[in-house]
Amino acid sequence: MILDAVIYELEKIIDKEHIRYNEPMKNHTSFRVGGPADIFILPEKTWQVISAIKILKENSIPFFVMGNGTNLVVKDGGYKGAVIKLTSINNIKVEGNKIRAQAGAFLSNVSIEALKNSLKGMEFASGIPGTVGGAVAMNAGAYGPEIKDIIESAVLTDYDGNLYCFNKEELQLSYRSSIIQRENYIVLEATFALEKGDVIAIKNRMEELNRRRAEKQPLNFPSAGSTFKRPEGHFAGKLIEDAGLKGYSIGGAKVSEKHAGFIINYNNATAKDVLELIKKVQEVVYEKFNVMLEPEIKIIGED
Ligand SMILES: Cc1cc2nc3c(=O)[nH]c(=O)nc-3n(C[C@H](O)[C@H](O)[C@H](O)COP(=O)(O)OP(=O)(O)OC[C@H]3O[C@@H](n4cnc5c(N)ncnc54)[C@H](O)[C@@H]3O)c2cc1C
Structure with a gap:
């Protein structure tokens, strides 16, 4: 049973429209399986994520942070607690050869921004259907390169709402693993360091990898x-x-x-x-x- 007090506190910080109850998780996973989450939250601002986890933690309600649900199975009995989906926190900013993207931005959109700005290095990520947060947490990779090869740093919060900026080494990225998964951090934003490249070559590489994906998968x-x-x-x-x-x-x-x-x-x-x-x-x-x-x-x- 969800405590009325928790609902009251959450609705003080997040618009009612962005909080759902008994939300079927099959609607939020690429596998299209999964029972309901007691509480399902779609924050639009980073501070709302931090405030929400504080409220949930204070009230001993378990929570789980997700991106686009493309690497996720929720069991049929659902999730007893709150699922926080970050896809509405998705700004992307290009700053010279760097791209700063919020956790809920789709990798495909970040890759398109890289292409538009003739920045190479993100081609491998353009066909991965997840978000920046999920990709950093998982150290996602394809056809050789992985997030580890392009990330400069990430802004994280722990479950007490303390903020950190971790550089590449501190993120401890290895094959489909990171400190984020092992020590329960939440990715809020990541900065990718790319290189100037030829826009046609970048586009061709993206198309070639996505063709290979469609052929094989x-x-x-x-x-x-x-x-x-x-x-x-x-x-x-x-x-x-x-x-x-x-x-x-x-x-x-x-x-x-x-x-x-x-x-x-x-x-x-x-x-x-x-x-x-x-x-x-x-x-x-x-x-x-x-x-x-x-x-x-x-x-x-x-x-
Ligand atoms: C058709 C298809 C093709 C795919 N191809 C590839 C591929 O080539 N390479 C590859 O590596 N993966 C691939 N994947 C898997 C998946 O897309 C990646 O793992 C992706 O990085 C997951 O991102 P997501 O946002 O969907 O994460 P979710 O599935 O929502 O979550 C996955 C994990 O990341 C955690 N997480 C999500 N967001 C955050 C955050 N902000 N902070 C902390 N933790 C977070 C979750 O808690 C969970 O543990 C593919 C999936 C599909 C369906």
């Missing part, structure tokens, strides 16, 4: 991208394919026939279908190749 079905991290010395998709699991399904969730590294929601899957399929894939791959696949996607909520 099942983009016409809901998913959360690569389901598993790349295990040392292997490729998850190859192991899954070699284990004979391409096209294997549980309920409405299926190992994509186009790319075995992707689990797709091909027919009204529940989160339970997706999670059972993940477990099955892990078991079979472990049995055949002695490699334990670790999910890349984040899983929250209750069964």
Whole structure:
């Protein structure tokens, strides 16, 4: 049960229209699965995020910060607490060879700004469907480069509302991991250091990578991208394919026939279908190749 006092406090700082109750999370995840969040908050200003987490923390209400939900599975029982979605905090500013972007800005939009200003280095990110905050937290990457290669610094808050500006080293970015995930920080803004380049070459590179993405990935079905991290010395998709699991399904969730590294929601899957399929894939791959696949996607909520 949500305390009336908490609702009262939240509605004092955030417009009522931007707070929802029992909000189905399947509407906010690219997998299109997930039960309701007790409270769902869409702040428009950074200070609202900080004030909201203070209120939630003081009242012992669990909370989860999300971007575009493209690396996320919310279980069917929903999230008992508050989900704070940052996509309405999305300013992007170009300052010379640098781009400063708020956490909720889409990577695709940041990449377009880079292109418009003949700045190279962000081409790899133009087809990743997440936000700046999600990408920094995950150290997202594609076709070689990752966020680590272009980030200069990020403004963060901890769960007590203390602000920090961390440089690249302090962010401790490694393969799909960062200090943000490990020590519970929230990304509010990031600055990317890019280089002047040739606008046509930048555009061509973006188009080429997005063509490769469309050719190889099942983009016409809901998913959360690569389901598993790349295990040392292997490729998850190859192991899954070699284990004979391409096209294997549980309920409405299926190992994509186009790319075995992707689990797709091909027919009204529940989160339970997706999670059972993940477990099955892990078991079979472990049995055949002695490699334990670790999910890349984040899983929250209750069964
Ligand atoms: C079709 C498809 C293709 C994809 N291709 C790629 C790819 O090529 N490379 C790649 O790396 N990923 C890829 N992904 C996965 C996903 O887009 C990235 O991981 C992305 O960075 C997630 O961003 P998001 O805003 O959607 O984060 P969410 O899914 O909303 O959240 C993911 C995690 O980040 C945390 N998070 C989000 N915002 C913040 C914040 N402001 N502060 C702190 N933590 C935060 C969340 O708490 C959660 O733990 C793909 C996904 C899809 C659906």
